[in-house]
Amino acid sequence: MNRRQMLRAALAPALVIGFGTACGEPQPTGSTGVIDPGAAATPAPSPTPSQPRAPLTGLPVSGAPVAARQAVAVPIRVTPSTAPAGLGSADLVYVEFAESDSLHVTAVFQSRDATKVGPVTEIRPSDIRSVGVLRPFVGYDGGPTGFLSQFEKSGLAGVTPADDGDKVFASDYTSTAALWKAAPKGGQPPTPVLDYATAGSALAGRDLTPARELTVTVSGGPPMVWRYDEPKSLWVGKVGTATVTAASVIVLTMEYRTLDVRHPSLRSLPSANVFGEGAVVAVSGPSSAKGTWRKPGQEMVCNIADPAGDLLHPQPGNAWVIYAPSTAKVSVK
Numbered sequence: 001m002n003r004r005q006m007l008r009a010a011l012a013p014a015l016v017i018g019f020g021t022a023c024g025e026p027q028p029t030g031s032t033g034v035i036d037p038g039a040a041a042t043p044a045p046s047p048t049p050s051q052p053r054a055p056l057t058g059l060p061v062s063g064a065p066v067a068a069r070q071a072v073a074v075p076i077r078v079t080p081s082t083a084p085a086g087l088g089s090a091d092l093v094y095v096e097f098a099e100s101d102s103l104h105v106t107a108v109f110q111s112r113d114a115t116k117v118g119p120v121t122e123i124r125p126s127d128i129r130s131v132g133v134l135r136p137f138v139g140y141d142g143g144p145t146g147f148l149s150q151f152e153k154s155g156l157a158g159v160t161p162a163d164d165g166d167k168v169f170a171s172d173y174t175s176t177a178a179l180w181k182a183a184p185k186g187g188q189p190p191t192p193v194l195d196y197a198t199a200g201s202a203l204a205g206r207d208l209t210p211a212r213e214l215t216v217t218v219s220g221g222p223p224m225v226w227r228y229d230e231p232k233s234l235w236v237g238k239v240g241t242a243t244v245t246a247a248s249v250i251v252l253t254m255e256y257r258t259l260d261v262r263h264p265s266l267r268s269l270p271s272a273n274v275f276g277e278g279a280v281v282a283v284s285g286p287s288s289a290k291g292t293w294r295k296p297g298q299e300m301v302c303n304i305a306d307p308a309g310d311l312l313h314p315q316p317g318n319a320w321v322i323y324a325p326s327t328a329k330v331s332v333k
Contacts, residue, residue: 144261
């Protein structure tokens with residue numbers, strides 16, 4: 001059974017039950033022949049036997065060792081004045097809206113290297129729930145006692161500055177080379193999480209709209225704006241003071257809840273409810289599509305589908321997944 005068949009099989013129960021049915025949130029073990037009105041972006045070249053595809057981007061890579069290596073993941077805290085490093089080399093980036101106008105970003109690297117990644121921050125439940133299915137090696141800077149317990153119970157492996165001295169981290173930063181060197185032997189490549197478009201296929205089989213700008217507006221914070229760069233066939237946004245690009249941007253609307261942590265310090269943190277289902281808005285190439293997302297639990301991929309239940313097919317390349325609070329406004333023009 002290929003990846004597309006596996007995803008359709010995983011999605012089928014949701015279609016029988018109906019997306020309107022509430023999905024109980026499991027506790028993490030650690031806590032088409034359609035005309036595209038925008039004209040599809042030029043597809044990536046088909047891989048040859050000597051150029052296998054990267055599991056998280058669908059793009060050809062230099063050789064089998066790269067395609068078969070374990071992913072590494074790094075949580076990064078981004079404030080309006082932060083200049084995050086390494087995001088341009090990440091295959092997947094998950095974004096949670098955090099406290100004080102900051103973002104909690106989880107960068108996942110597999111097909112490309114980054115010589116500097118950071119600033120590295122604490123582990124949070126959204127990290128565990130987002131990347132658990134990918135089984136990466138995680139570089140992180142500690143965290144509240146309860147979050148650390150969730151991470152230990154998740155089965156994920158990782159390293160902190162307290163573990164390694166100066167071998168993996170330099171100040172608040174690390175590198176993919178240092179993380180891969182620190183990772184235990186025998187790590188497996190990640191499970192593909194998106195059903196990438198093939199030559200001639202569109203983002204969705206119906207209800208496509210041309211897209212040039214995507215905006216996510218959250219109460220009390222600055223909007224996140226992405227604009228399409230047609231010559232480069234990429235979406236361009238800004239995170240902190242850094243300009244970032246993506247082949248696809250996928251916005252998942254979900255509930256947030258407030259977590260009160262006590263150790264090592266008392267504070268309240270917003271946390272995205274990553275398990276369940278909700279609305280999705282995706283932009284890829286010059287097109288946008290709406291639909292529904294569904295992620296039953298940590299070991300399951302998050303399927304994104306159009307209203308008829310057919311999987312969305314973003315263009316091959318890196319993807320940013322934005323966890324938008326249910327109160328956020330998501331607009332495309």
